[in-house]
Every structure is written in C-alpha cells, then in structure tokens.
Amino acid sequence: MGKSGMDAFWMPYTANRQFKKTPRIIKAAEGAYYITDDGRRIFDGLSGLWTTGAGHNRVEIRDAVAHQLGTLDYSPAFQFGHPLAFELAERLVALAPETLDHVFYTNSGSECTDTATKIARAYWRQVGQPTKTKIIGRVKGYHGASWGAISFGGIPANKKLWGQGVDSDHMGHTLIPGNEFTRGLPQSGAELADELEGIIALHDASNVAAVIVEPIAGSAGVVVPPAGYLKRMREICDKHDVLLIFDEVITAFGRIGDWFAASAFDVVPDMLNVAKQITNGAIPLGAVLIKGDIYDAFMETAGAEYNIELPHGYTYSSHPVACAAAMASLDILEQDGLIERVAALSPTFETKIHELQGSPHISDIRNYGFAAGITLEPYPGEPTRRPMEVALSCWEKGFYVRYGGDTLQLGLPFITTEAEMDSVINAIGDSL
C-alpha cells in the first residue's frame, strides 16, 4: 500500500502524518494475537481497544452473527421490536445489580454518555425539578467524543479545540502524591469524594442533574479509585438528589474480574453505561442500564398511552445483529469462565506488572483486574513523547501496548497465559 493509497482515510485519534509515513497495518487476528501485513504476530496487549477480552475471531460470535444476518438482518428500531432485543435486555438486567432493571440500547460509549445524561436532565424535568440540568464529570475522565462526552470528560487535549460545550463542571481526579505504585485500590484518598459536596454547594443542588464517572478511569491511564471513594460519592449524591452515572464502558463484563465495577465495589449507580466488551468488540453496541424509578417516572408523566415517553434513540439502537453478537459473547464469558479466570489471575498480573518498578523513567504503576496503567517521566516540555516511543518499540518487538497522554496502558485479553504476561511486561521493560 503506497502513500498515495493511504491519503483518503482521515484516521481517528491518530497522528495521521506519522502513521502514513510508518504504517502499522493489521490484516488478521486470532486469539490474543494480531497478524500484520508483513506476516508478524503481535500480542494484543489492550484487547483491541478494551473490547476483545475473549480473544479475536470467536467462532461462536461469527456463527451467531451469520445466523442472524440470514434470519433478520435489520428491523426498524422505533415503534417495532424483535425478540433478541428483549431477550438480551432481560439477560443484562439479570446480571446487573438488582435495581438496574431497564435497558436503553445505543451503538457506542459516546452515545451512552449522551443517552444517560439526556435521561438525567429529562428525568428531573418530568418530576418537577426542571432547573436540575448541570452534569458533573471529573478531571481525567473519558466518556467519548460526542458534544456531551467532551463536555463531561476531563482530558484537556480532547477539549481544547471545541469551545463551548454542554453545561458542566468537574471534580478533581484521584491520583494524589503518596499513592504511587499502589497495588489495587489505594487505601488513602476516599475523602477526595467530598469535593463533590463542594461543587454541588457551589452550583446549588437545585441546578445539578447528575454526576458521571468511570469507576476506574481507563483512557487517562487506569486510575483506580481509593477504597471507599465511590461509596462516599454515592452517599453525597443521595443526600443532594443528584443522579449517579457509572461509565463502565471499559470495566463491565470481566475486565476487573467481575461483571461490573458496581458489583465489585458494591456501589449501585442510577444508570450504568456499557459497550465494547458486550459484543467482544465484534459489532458496535452500547447500552445504558437504568433504575426502575427513572423509567417509571417517564411512563407516568407522558400523558396519553400513544405518546412517546422519551423522544430519543438511534437507527441502530437494538440492532439485531449486534444483539446476536452480544448474546454469543455473554455465552462465551459464562461458558469459558473468563470472568473467574481474570479474578483468579489478577494477583499474578499485579505482582508481575509491579516488577517494572525501578525500570528507567517509570513514575507510577497502577493496576486492577486485567488492567494496568504506567506513568512515564516526561521529556522536558514533551509529556506524550516517551509513552509513544516505548509503545512503538514494543510494536517492533511484537507487542501492542496502548499509549496516551503520559501513560502506557495494558488491558490484557482474559485468555492471557502467565508466560504471555511475562513477555509483554519484559517487552515494556526492555523498551524503557
């Protein structure tokens, strides 16, 4: 593929000029490996983009998708339904914490962000508190690329180009000095949640609709919450009638050795966003899991029964092929015991990843489940350069490691062996 053959595609979140000079083309995959156009096998150290924990090209998903394409390839999402959409929704609410008992389908994490926050604002309006509109996010949060998502997100580079967004404010992040190289949950810092109380007081609770947080921030480099922090956040939301939205686009369906972070940390949000791993990445699908009393409020206030209670949705909400892929992916997680596998091997991964402490240029390592973030010391004035250099060196060695900001990220496939853990961690160490 010559340079001229690569010009037309404006690649997302990509250094296009650099990439097109030194392309990294993936043409196939199997299990935990990619195969490049020059025939190299590359270990998939981020499970795609946190999507493909069960490994690539699962026959069960391929067969379910093929069967669905030959049965019902598409049906209208509005005012009509198909059986799999209802089946999958029942299955999701059975897996989720008990009070999350309704499902709204989207196609992506960004659409989940917009959907959950739109529902939050509309909910307060429907129950007679229409001034509750502000959404609180967090510094270092990532919720996608839509207008809502960049407004509530807290990664400066993703915000700076766009000007005015949707009404929001932000809490600080939880990466505090003293917690470097913590294994799993930091034991100090729960009180950082109290900042939320100050922000709600600043704007007055009568103006605040919801808080949206990733229980473990992914894109910013796997920022693990201090023990007790999320519980404290839940209490503050309850005290001030503010809805709590968990963005579990990365954490749901096994990444942290449980079905959801909400279950793992025993904190139930009012809405919970999922995407990515729900179909093992094979077909786009997202979903917002929603508490019954929110759903009920819309049903009770919409007037005549033929009225649409929530004028929101996407052409591909509940796409039959995506639902089929999700059913097959959930089957795989259950039948192969992959979530139990992640839980069982997490301590081993934790030990191994922290063996990198002391390698040159590492200023912090964080981990939970099969996720880890490594912060690297910046070159003067160039904080993002070193992670890129290390990740590209790993690529040359046969390992895909994600880089972003001043961090490297690992999101191992759930099928990763101990030997593969060693080899990807060694590749990072050697590259440093």
Ligand code: PXG
């Ligand atoms: N929420 C979270 C927590 C995410 O991680 C989104 C929302 C947006 O999803 P969509 O499907 O609209 O892209 C994400 C996406 C990384 C990385 O390097 C993470 C994402 C995307 C690309 C890279 O960690 N997460």
